[in-house]
Amino acid sequence: MIRGFVLGKFMPLHNGHKHMLDVASANCDMLTILVCSIASEPIPGALRYAWMKHEYPHARVIWCDEELPQEPQDENDHEFWRIWRGVVKKYHPERIHRVFGSEDYVVRLAEEAGGAEPWIVDKARETVPVSGTAVRSKPFENWSYIPDVVKPYFTKRVLITGPESCGKTTMARELARVFETNWTPEYAREYIEDEMDNDMENLNAHHMNVFCERHYNQEDYAWRNANKVTFSDTSAVETHIYAGTMLSEEEATKVNAHEYLDASRYDLVLLLKPDIPWEEEAQRTYRDRRDEMYELFKNTLDEFRYSYVEVGGVGEERVERCAALVRERCRKINSG
Incomplete structure (x- = not known):
């Protein structure tokens, strides 16, 4: 069994995420999606978790609402990666074969996840030209990129x-x-x-x-x-x-x-x-x-x-x- 893993904020979930998650679903036998949130973020983590559960019922969707560091200070921030290595192990104790995402951090995350294979999907946003920041700042201009389950929020x-x-x-x-x-x-x-x-x-x-x-x-x-x-x-x-x-x-x-x-x-x-x-x-x-x-x-x-x-x-x-x-x-x- 090939186990895939995705970690993200999904703030909010948009069609770029869905494209990446569809690629992930098609290239593993069991997909785990870890929705991460902290209290200070503008969209409640519980809502993002509910959106993901609705859109990906076949996946194992888990919500992590721990107050964790969000970005490494530099490439040598070993403490940051030590913390997140523990988080991944806590929420996905089984071996991970592939880590999917659309950002460069996927390479390091895959390494920290026991040497999994990194899959970076549509990093340049060419297939689905949208980002969470764009949706949050101009939701109506990006309406076509917002899943139906998310649209009521805006x-x-x-x-x-x-x-x-x-x-x-x-x-x-x-x-x-x-x-x-x-x-x-x-x-x-x-x-x-x-x-x-x-x-x-x-x-x-x-x-x-x-x-x-x-x-x-x-x-x-x-x-x-x-x-x-x-x-x-x-x-x-x-x-x-x-x-x-x-x-x-x-x-x-x-x-x-x-x-x-x-x-x-x-x-x-x-x-x-x-x-x-x-x-x-x-x-x-x-x-x-x-x-x-x-x-x-x-x-x-x-x-x-x-x-x-x-x-x-x-x-x-x-x-x-x-x-x-x-x-x-x-x-x-x-x-x-």
């Missing part, structure tokens, strides 16, 4: 929120079209229409808890399958507010919307002003309280420490204003 979430009849659904749909991605419709709206025949009088805490959970899960599905950014029409913010305005005080205490109010969940929150004409719908009840409800939204977002941008205007101007805010946010993310 995908940005945008929440469209605001009171009734302020254009949330239209905005989420239009932004998804502009950015060629997906969006999450308001689950409560669909549920009330399909399951309750728009019977607003009998709404209770159970219904609102269902709204929170299912909308949250649908957002996560969209996030895992989005193209760089995903948009959400409403969130638990709405449920929290309407529980307080539509239910009795006792019934409102049974609504668990607060469990889903996480300001860190969204990279951008767009609060739409109610400055467009009111459109009558069966589920809408606050036509004469639009400004009051808008202030309630602002107060709630402030209370739960959401950062948000207020957006007004009509038609294409309104859409372009929101699109510009999304582009600016993505530009900041894509510039390191």
Whole structure:
């Protein structure tokens, strides 16, 4: 049996790594992948380990989160190599026949691993011209080199929120079209229409808890399958507010919307002003309280420490204003 060994940070795993790992898999009978991380690195080691387990279920994937020296001081740093020789032996006690990688250190690592055969794959990055540094600093420019399992880490979430009849659904749909991605419709709206025949009088805490959970899960599905950014029409913010305005005080205490109010969940929150004409719908009840409800939204977002941008205007101007805010946010993310 030929045993192969790969050691790396995989921060993040990208298609250059996958090319090297595919070569390794094809040229040994048992491949061990040691994912190494330290606490100060920007991408959690546990996440990198999970990505690798997902992509290479046939390999023996091991996670090393020990605080170890990352680079030798010079070619005569014997202590560095003594430490890493011990690490390799600890995590791969069996004989190693081949050590694979894309950097020069593979030669020395193979030597320290008992005289294994070094295999350096695509060192010049000609087959897959990408690096972990490039992906981290400009993920959207390198999107095609990022595996699907890794893309959600870089995908940005945008929440469209605001009171009734302020254009949330239209905005989420239009932004998804502009950015060629997906969006999450308001689950409560669909549920009330399909399951309750728009019977607003009998709404209770159970219904609102269902709204929170299912909308949250649908957002996560969209996030895992989005193209760089995903948009959400409403969130638990709405449920929290309407529980307080539509239910009795006792019934409102049974609504668990607060469990889903996480300001860190969204990279951008767009609060739409109610400055467009009111459109009558069966589920809408606050036509004469639009400004009051808008202030309630602002107060709630402030209370739960959401950062948000207020957006007004009509038609294409309104859409372009929101699109510009999304582009600016993505530009900041894509510039390191």
